[in-house]
Amino acid sequence: MEEVSAAVVMDSVMEAPIEPIRGQIAGLLPRLRRFALSLTGNVADADDLVQDTVERALRHLHQWEEGTRLDSWMFRIAQNRFIDSRRASKRRSRVMIDTGGASGDVAFDGVRAAESHVTWKQTCAALASLPEEQRSAVALVLIDGMSYRDAAQVLGVPMGTLTSRLARGRDALAARIFGKDSEVRI
Amino acid sequence: MSGDNQPSREILDAFIDGQLSQDEMTRVAALVAKNHDLQAYVERQHALRTHLEAAFSPILAEALPDSLQQTLLQTRISPLWQFLAALKSGQRWLAQGPLWRLAIPAAAAVALGLAVGIAIDRAPVSELPFFRNATNGAMIAQGALEHALNEQLASDDNRASPARVGVSFRNKNGEDCRTFALSGTRTSTSGVACRTGGDWVVGALASSTETPAVASPYEMAGAAMPGVIRNLVNQMIAGAPFDSTAERKARARHWQGGRRE
Numbered sequence: 001m002e003e004v005s006a007a008v009v010m011d012s013v014m015e016a017p018i019e020p021i022r023g024q025i026a027g028l029l030p031r032l033r034r035f036a037l038s039l040t041g042n043v044a045d046a047d048d049l050v051q052d053t054v055e056r057a058l059r060h061l062h063q064w065e066e067g068t069r070l071d072s073w074m075f076r077i078a079q080n081r082f083i084d085s086r087r088a089s090k091r092r093s094r095v096m097i098d099t100g101g102a103s104g105d106v107a108f109d110g111v112r113a114a115e116s117h118v119t120w121k122q123t124c125a126a127l128a129s130l131p132e133e134q135r136s137a138v139a140l141v142l143i144d145g146m147s148y149r150d151a152a153q154v155l156g157v158p159m160g161t162l163t164s165r166l167a168r169g170r171d172a173l174a175a176r177i178f179g180k181d182s183e184v185r186i
Numbered sequence: 187m188s189g190d191n192q193p194s195r196e197i198l199d200a201f202i203d204g205q206l207s208q209d210e211m212t213r214v215a216a217l218v219a220k221n222h223d224l225q226a227y228v229e230r231q232h233a234l235r236t237h238l239e240a241a242f243s244p245i246l247a248e249a250l251p252d253s254l255q256q257t258l259l260q261t262r263i264s265p266l267w268q269f270l271a272a273l274k275s276g277q278r279w280l281a282q283g284p285l286w287r288l289a290i291p292a293a294a295a296v297a298l299g300l301a302v303g304i305a306i307d308r309a310p311v312s313e314l315p316f317f318r319n320a321t322n323g324a325m326i327a328q329g330a331l332e333h334a335l336n337e338q339l340a341s342d343d344n345r346a347s348p349a350r351v352g353v354s355f356r357n358k359n360g361e362d363c364r365t366f367a368l369s370g371t372r373t374s375t376s377g378v379a380c381r382t383g384g385d386w387v388v389g390a391l392a393s394s395t396e397t398p399a400v401a402s403p404y405e406m407a408g409a410a411m412p413g414v415i416r417n418l419v420n421q422m423i424a425g426a427p428f429d430s431t432a433e434r435k436a437r438a439r440h441w442q443g444g445r446r447e
Contacts, residue, residue: 022258029254030246038242046245051257058258061267123241141203143238148205167199174234 021061025054028071031144032078038139039082041128049085053078075144075154079136086132126176134169137162142170193217198224202231265325269317316349316368317388327366327379327386335364335379335386339437341430352376353419354428354436362441363389363422365415376415378422381441390418 032053036046057064057074064073127135133155140151141162152162193201193214200206201214218224316331327335334349344350352365363380377391428436436443 021263026250026258029250029258030248033248033250034242034245037245038238043245047251047254051254054254054257055261058261058263061264062270063264064267066270120241123237127238138238142235143242148200148203163196163199167195170199170231170234173238174230177234177237178230 022058024070025057025074028074029054031071032074035075035139035144036078036082038127038143039079039135041124049078049082052081052085056081069150072150072154075140075146076156079154083132122177126173129176130169130172134165134172137165138169138173141166191217192221192224198227199231202228202235266318325388325391327388331366331368331379332386335366335381336441337437339430339433354433355419355423356425356428356443357422358424359443360424361443362436363419364441365419378415378419380422381443389422390415 029050032050033046036049036053037043040046040049053074056077064070127138130138136155137151140146140154141148146154148159148162148166152159155162157165197206197210197214198218201211201218204211206214218228316327316329317325318328326332330347331349334344334347334351338344338347338349338351340351340354348369350367350369352367354362354364357363357380359380361380361382363378364386365376365378368375368377375391377388379386379388381387
């Protein structure tokens with residue numbers, strides 16, 4: 001009897017003040033997946049990373065300062081989780097990226113189609129060849145289109161550090177994708 | 187790298203990335219238009235961005251995998267965040283009248299063996315110093331509440347205390363538990379906490395905008411305690427509530443619980 005009455009009371013107060021925040025996070029997921037894909041180089045790992053990020057963000061939502069940007073905070077979590085997971089399984093991660101994510105990632109037709117395209121493999125391999133710090137800078141600014149300030153905040157580095165990582169990443173990527181011969185000296 | 191009139195590499199990259207002010211964008215665009223090398227550099231960088239876009243943007247249009255949607259919908263939100271969010275909707279809370287409201291942190295609900303998992307509901311500002319959030323999502327008593335739970339006896343004159351302890355009992359897990367009441371300026375809150383691993387883990391809270399007259403310990407044990415808390419205590423309790431001797435004994439043992447004698 002007691003249990004029933006308690007359950008009824010609790011049902012009656014199960015309002016959903018939480019839905020708007022879940023909705024806000026849902027709106028960020030496509031961008032987060034793209035960011036994760038550019039870090040990990042394959043869809044399966046990207047989705048694992050995003051899943052981990054979402055779970056962590058919800059459980060630690062109190063660490064997000066309301067009024068600051070939710071996207072920056074979540075990108076930062078994703079970035080940190082990625083680095084943590086890389087440290088934990090560096091060898092495995094390396095193998096996954098080096099294969100260009102061409103096998104085993106069949107969850108998404110569009111991405112699979114892109115994967116079959118030479119652009120995907122070439123670009124992915126070029127990006128994967130960058131040191132992590134440059135890859136993150138490229139992913140945030142050149143792929144996600146974040147401002148320098150937001151990207152620096154996500155990575156927790158000064159803006160000058162971000163722009164120099166970005167410049168080095170740009171050079172290395174362009175050299176790999178277009179060839180060193182086409183390099184433009186300015 | 188740059189002549190007198192030539193933008194630095196840094197400025198040029200910022201131009202390509204659209205990070206300059208409107209005036210600067212216009213100025214650099216004019217310089218680029220006059221210099222073939224700069225044009226070639228800008229074109230190459232645009233081509234790079236196009237490449238990256240073509241490779242990585244298709245995923246934006248993809249449906250989210252089910253597992254990700256489930257994670258988004260089912261992961262429990264930080265109880266502390268909901269607490270803080272409650273501060274912002276405090277006025278709405280106050281406008282809802284003097285109804286007792288129950289909230290059970292999900293971790294505590296599991297500990298209580300309840301088949302529910304709702305997160306903590308609204309709480310007034312005055313209650314925040316009484317609780318902190320544990321990493322596992324549980325709410326832990328702190329400050330004056332923790333002190334009261336450790337030290338107060340039901341027979342003490344605790345009317346001046348911001349946190350007053352009511353009934354003490356042992357739960358079915360062998361833990362010592364105590365009900366408590368907190369008085370805020372505009373709200374009052376009652377709850378129950380159990381001593382777990384050196385902390386007082388708050389199992390449930392019920393808040394009201396009605397501040398009851400300061401109750402005697404005995405009244406707190408019954409009449410002034412919201413029915414929802416009383417119901418929970420009835421579910422949790424193993425045997426009878428502590429009498430004053432058992433209460434003193436439990437305090438002397440630092441509320442370590444154990445099997446009931």
